[in-house]
Structure formats: C-alpha cells, structure tokens
Amino acid sequence: MKIKRFMSVLKARNKEFVRDRSSLTWNLIMPVLLISGFAFAFSGGDKDIFKVGLSGSSPQNHSEFYNTRYIQFITVEDKASAVVKVERHQLDMLIDSKQQRFWINSDSANGYLLEKLLLADNSLHYTKATVSGEEIRYVDWLLPGILGMNMMFSALFGVGYVIVRYRKNGMLKRLKATPLTAFEFLTAQVVSRLWLIMAISMVVYFGTDLFLGFTMNGSFLNLFIVFALGSMCMISLGLLSASRMASEEMAGGLLNLLTWPMMFLSGVWFSLEGSPEILRQFSQLLPLTHVVDATRAIMIDGVGLLEIADNMLILLLMTLVFLMLSSRFFRWE
Numbered sequence: 001m002k003i004k005r006f007m008s009v010l011k012a013r014n015k016e017f018v019r020d021r022s023s024l025t026w027n028l029i030m031p032v033l034l035i036s037g038f039a040f041a042f043s044g045g046d047k048d049i050f051k052v053g054l055s056g057s058s059p060q061n062h063s064e065f066y067n068t069r070y071i072q073f074i075t076v077e078d079k080a081s082a083v084v085k086v087e088r089h090q091l092d093m094l095i096d097s098k099q100q101r102f103w104i105n106s107d108s109a110n111g112y113l114l115e116k117l118l119l120a121d122n123s124l125h126y127t128k129a130t131v132s133g134e135e136i137r138y139v140d141w142l143l144p145g146i147l148g149m150n151m152m153f154s155a156l157f158g159v160g161y162v163i164v165r166y167r168k169n170g171m172l173k174r175l176k177a178t179p180l181t182a183f184e185f186l187t188a189q190v191v192s193r194l195w196l197i198m199a200i201s202m203v204v205y206f207g208t209d210l211f212l213g214f215t216m217n218g219s220f221l222n223l224f225i226v227f228a229l230g231s232m233c234m235i236s237l238g239l240l241s242a243s244r245m246a247s248e249e250m251a252g253g254l255l256n257l258l259t260w261p262m263m264f265l266s267g268v269w270f271s272l273e274g275s276p277e278i279l280r281q282f283s284q285l286l287p288l289t290h291v292v293d294a295t296r297a298i299m300i301d302g303v304g305l306l307e308i309a310d311n312m313l314i315l316l317l318m319t320l321v322f323l324m325l326s327s328r329f330f331r332w333e
Helices: 003-019 021-041 079-087 109-121 138-168 171-176 182-212 218-243 248-265 275-284 289-300 307-327
Strands: 050-055 070-073 093-096 101-105 126-131
Touching: 003 182, 021 182, 050 079, 079 093, 079 126, 079 248, 093 109, 109 182, 138 171, 138 182, 138 248, 138 289, 171 248, 182 218, 182 307, 218 248, 218 289, 218 307, 248 275, 248 289, 289 307
Parallel strands: 050 070, 050 093, 101 126
Antiparallel strands: 093 101
C-alpha cells in the first residue's frame, strides 16, 4: 500500500464530509435533541407501575399480592444482577420464592409501598433484605443506545451510500484507471469515517454531559476502545452492503433493512427482558447489540474490558468477516 495515495483519498473524503454542512450539522444536532428530549420526557420521577423481579420457583398465584393490579412481575435468571438492579432502582423489588426472601432498596418509595403490600398478605412469609444505591435515570440508561444508533447511521449511510453514489456517477470507474488499489481506497474510507464518528461522539457526549450530568462509573479509555471497535464493525458492514450495488434506491432499501432491526432489537430504547427468547437470540446477531451492552456495562456498572470480552470478541470477528467479504466482492464499476 502506498501511503501517498492512501492519504490523498483520505484527505479528499474528509474535505467532502466537512464541506457538506447539512450532514455535519445533522450528525451533531440529532443525537443532542434525542437525549435532551428523553431527559425532559422522563424527568417526572417514579412511574405508577411497580416492577418486581421473580427468582426461583413459580410464585403463589392464589395469593393477594401476586394478583395486585399495576404490578409488573418480571422473571429473572441471574439473581445477583437483579439485586444490582434493585440497588439502582431499575427493579422496585426482587422476590426469591424458593428461599422465601425479598429485596428492596431502602431509599425507594416504590420498594417501601411494595413491602407493605407484601407483608399485608398473610399467606406469604418472606424474609426481608435491604440494599441501597443511587438511582439510574432513564437518560443515563438511554445515552449508550443513542450514541450507538448515531454511530450506526453515520457508518452505514456515510460509507455504504457514498460508495454507491461514487459508483453510479462514474467516480470509481475513473479511480480504477489510476494506480490506486481497492485496498487503499477502502482503507481510506474506513479511516476517514472512523475518526469522524469518534469525534462527533465525543462532542455529543461531553456537550450534553455539561447540562445533564451523566453517570459514568467506568473508564473513558475503555469506552473509547469499545466505540472504536463498534465503529469499525459498522463501517465494515457499510462497505459490505455497498460492495457491488450501483443503484442508490436499492442501497437505501438495503441500509434501511439493516438499520431498523438494529434500532429496535438492540436495546437502544428499551430492554428486551421479558421478550420472546427468539428475539433475544436474534438480537445477539446484531453488532449494535454488543456495542450498546458493552457501553452500558462500562458507564453504569463500571466494568473493565475483561468483563465485556465476549462483546468485544464478537465485534472483532464480525469486523474481520465483513472486511474480508467486502474486499472479496468489491467492484469498481
């Protein structure tokens, strides 16, 4: 690979993006508006529906407590992680019917009311356990999803759609006549979009953090690594989607087919807990799921890279597969 040719394409692509003021403005303003809007919409405090996690055997449905209206019972598989959710006010109560024990947060008004309802049911005899912890706002939980979604759109449409446009207007055909190789061209596209996505993500995060004050319990370096790897994976997917297409309409349809499932099944807006198993399994095939899960684990749980190694390994494997396939099927004309 010739560095001079690579740098020429990289410089040209960067100038093209920066000079497109409408795209640049949209990439900066759209996530800020979404984060601010959801922060305002969900700033009204506790909701009127209680969330109770159930661990162990099936509950006693004949009891008065389990038939109380406005209580949402959620089956949990990992009791330890469910206790953490009680600490963070994501669950109002956790009940282990096998051990006859329940957990509430001592600082939660919902937990206090649920305890009174539970103890008032004479058919149930549970032992109380209390935890404490700072409440995680919905906007704190939502932020990783918004950043990941913005990264997804910027990578797929900013790379895939652009390459299809190049092919349609004959630019790729002219580049083919030069000494530029496909590897140099594709690498320049990846590097150009990667630094732009990372720069925009940092501006959005730190800009909105000034007035919203997000929860950040982990390392900024780990967060940067996850977003860089996730961006590489999304960019590679964009390259693959545009490797042979010459129609902008077809490219737009394919990119929408890729983005919409990820936007709704990757945990961007809501958790998939309690959803059908087939949907949860399918979500693991989507790269955005692993980006959002790893980012939330760093920001909210404060975990290190070892704890999210599975997510990072899957993103790395996806990136390699997408790059190999895109280089294999790429055509200039």
